[in-house]
């Protein structure tokens with residue numbers, strides 16, 4: 440693998456070349472795992488029953504439970520059953536993530552960018568495995584309205600069209616955020632800032648009206664102390680700005696489910712989690728049209744709540760009458776100790792636990808992975824990788840050849856254990 444440059448990708452404008460990790464490391468692991476590693480999800484379950492050694496950390500894939508009333512109808516994914524298999528009715532694991540998630544009545548999403556669309560495999564694998572799509576960058580303010588009044592919807596429209604062609608829902612991301620915000624917005628304050636904010640929200644939500652299932656209306660408003668973050672120009676408007684953004688979005692697209700989205704709010708006792716809780720509680724109590732709470736779940740394996748703790752947090756927010764989604768899941772392995780094989784086994788365990796926390800909460804409606812294959816991840820760039828320590832982080836479910844990793848199996852198991 441060489442240094443790849445994807446023109447038009449916002450993440451590379453400021454960052455330069457992509458981080459290159461040693462692919463022979465991953466290939467060596469693949470060789471060790473032999474054909475098991477290269478099997479599809481259904482194959483994984485089957486392969487274990489025909490002699491591949493099964494990682495010790497996980498139980499066999501459980502039989503699918505009864506779908507709850509109103510759950511999405513599972514896709515017909517059953518593989519051909521041989522006579523001996525039909526005698527012993529071992530349930531087939533679904534071949535795709537979307538089929539697995541549907542068994543749990545959940546959506547499974549992926550963050551995509553049109554800057555990767557030249558690669559046909561990218562589109563193929565995304566459409567096959569995911570039934571929800573979040574634009575990784577192309578609906579952010581700097582992409583949509585780079586200059587005052589100059590709206591550019593082309594890339595967003597292209598992602599929406601791709602989603603429509605492939606039966607995927609779209610999570611709009613994001614209307615009001617302090618990052619990837621053009622300098623001309625940051626230069627404003629007071630009533631002027633509020634005016635451009637409301638114009639941006641209205642124009643963007645109206646453009647995509649009827650096409651977006653969920654909007655992350657406001658992203659990352661609070662800091663690690665739980666207060667409105669100091670490095671956002673919007674904070675000076677007081678928490679009312681959040682309420683106003685939600686109201687404007689609702690007027691422009693009344694059928695979209697409106698979300699507040701944030702990171703590092705997963706641990707129940709965390710001051711930041713408490714700050715986010717108080718903010719959305721106030722919105723709810725004020726009659727603001729907020730429908731859901733997005734937990735980014737950018738896992739830091741050096742310090743992270745357990746699945747049970749995360750479930751408690753989800754339940755606390757759900758009790759306010761909010762839907763829950765995991766909106767930006769990735770599990771970087773760089774700082775996990777051990778061999779690559781051990782790192783990937785631990786990644787599988789963590790992935791299963793995180794998705795399991797969503798599956799355990801009835802109103803958690805979906806899980807989105809923040810990228811498709813490891814090479815597409817923001818944590819594979821020199822700009823962002825260091826925030827999770829030493830790489831390579833290999834944080835997603837597919838390797839650079841689009842082969843499912845052990846974490847893929849962890850995800851499938853999480854959806855089936857319900």
Ligand code: XIL
Nearest residue numbers: 449450451575576658702735767817
């Ligand atoms: C990241 C993208 O993945 C990068 O390509 C970009 O350079 C920076 O933003 N929280 C969010 C996402 O809500 O929008 C961020 O996405 C990751 C953290």
